[in-house]
Amino acid sequence: MTDETHRHGDEALCETGLKLYSRALREGGVPSATAATAPCLIDIGLLHPAIDNLDMLEPTEPTVALQRLLRTSEEYIARERRRGERLADVFEPLIRLGTRAAASEATPALRILSSKERTGQAIEEAMVEGRHELLAIQPHDSKVTRRPDILEGAIRRDQAFLDRGARMRALYQHTARHAAYSRARYEHLTGNVEARTLDEVTDRLIVVDRTVAFIPASADRSFALEVRHPALIAYFINTFDRLWRLATPMYPETVQRQSLDGITPRQRAIAALLIEGHTDADIADRLGMNVRTARVHIAKLAATLGSESRAQLGYLIGQSGILVPEPDRAR
Numbered sequence: 001m002t003d004e005t006h007r008h009g010d011e012a013l014c015e016t017g018l019k020l021y022s023r024a025l026r027e028g029g030v031p032s033a034t035a036a037t038a039p040c041l042i043d044i045g046l047l048h049p050a051i052d053n054l055d056m057l058e059p060t061e062p063t064v065a066l067q068r069l070l071r072t073s074e075e076y077i078a079r080e081r082r083r084g085e086r087l088a089d090v091f092e093p094l095i096r097l098g099t100r101a102a103a104s105e106a107t108p109a110l111r112i113l114s115s116k117e118r119t120g121q122a123i124e125e126a127m128v129e130g131r132h133e134l135l136a137i138q139p140h141d142s143k144v145t146r147r148p149d150i151l152e153g154a155i156r157r158d159q160a161f162l163d164r165g166a167r168m169r170a171l172y173q174h175t176a177r178h179a180a181y182s183r184a185r186y187e188h189l190t191g192n193v194e195a196r197t198l199d200e201v202t203d204r205l206i207v208v209d210r211t212v213a214f215i216p217a218s219a220d221r222s223f224a225l226e227v228r229h230p231a232l233i234a235y236f237i238n239t240f241d242r243l244w245r246l247a248t249p250m251y252p253e254t255v256q257r258q259s260l261d262g263i264t265p266r267q268r269a270i271a272a273l274l275i276e277g278h279t280d281a282d283i284a285d286r287l288g289m290n291v292r293t294a295r296v297h298i299a300k301l302a303a304t305l306g307s308e309s310r311a312q313l314g315y316l317i318g319q320s321g322i323l324v325p326e327p328d329r330a331r
């Protein structure tokens with residue numbers, strides 16, 4: 001039985017094979033039984049049975065063996081060259097047919113961006129190429145307030161985009177009206193830029209020139225999806241425009257939302273979520289505030305409606321009519 005661990009290509013000799021071949025050259029031959037430790041020597045023709053004694057193996061002269069192995073390599077190369085030529089002949093007309101399809105697929109419709117750094121780089125690249133419009137939905141992110149370097153970089157990037165004659169429209173949550181980072185951002189921007197706010201917005205969305213969009217691809221936003229599919233881009237733009245019409249202007253014109261029957265717009269938004277059964281934490285997350293602030297608003301709402309318990313508060317919200325649209329209340 002041969003040792004399979006010593007089987008290898010012709011381009012090298014294993015240490016065991018080299019020692020046995022050297023011994024055969026020195027002694028003029030080796031017993032056949034010893035070849036079991038290096039079957040590669042027989043495989044590549046460095047040892048062959050002696051004519052006068054089949055129990056012995058004689059070595060092939062090194063110069064003869066080298067010439068034979070080189071000739072084998074040359075023949076292999078020639079075969080592969082002929083094979084490559086035949087494949088090229090077969091595929092040449094197919095390549096011509098596929099050129100048009102390949103050109104249309106050069107830019108993928110969907111691409112995963114595997115880090116926040118790569119996402120930021122892709123957005124910057126899209127904005128550098130952009131010339132017309134940027135749409136953005138920016139939900140509350142408390143980390144932004146602690147990263148002045150991110151704010152400064154965003155201002156430089158946005159201003160360069162605006163300087164090319166482009167337009168920017170951004171949707172935020174109402175909490176952004178009182179955030180230092182949003183005020184600082186718009187105080188430093190000049191050009192055709194507008195911002196509006198809603199109590200609730202969708203997850204983060206950026207659309208550049210109506211050709212490429214960026215949306216989160218993981219809950220922690222460490223992954224993002226770059227979208228270039230026209231149907232998806234059209235859907236994102238339609239969603240943005242509908243939210244834009246419902247939003248309250250924040251910049252450059254600031255419109256203050258009016259209280260109704262002593263209930264502030266923020267308290268009405270909380271009331272709508274309360275009667276849906278959301279917890280304080282859920283309400284805070286959806287409206288972009290911390291839990292403590294949400295509970296303060298809930299307490300003020302309960303005091304205004306005269307509620308003494310959470311269950312009673314839900315009932316009083318329903319009876320008060322504060323969630324009925326204003327045109328319906330006037331009827």
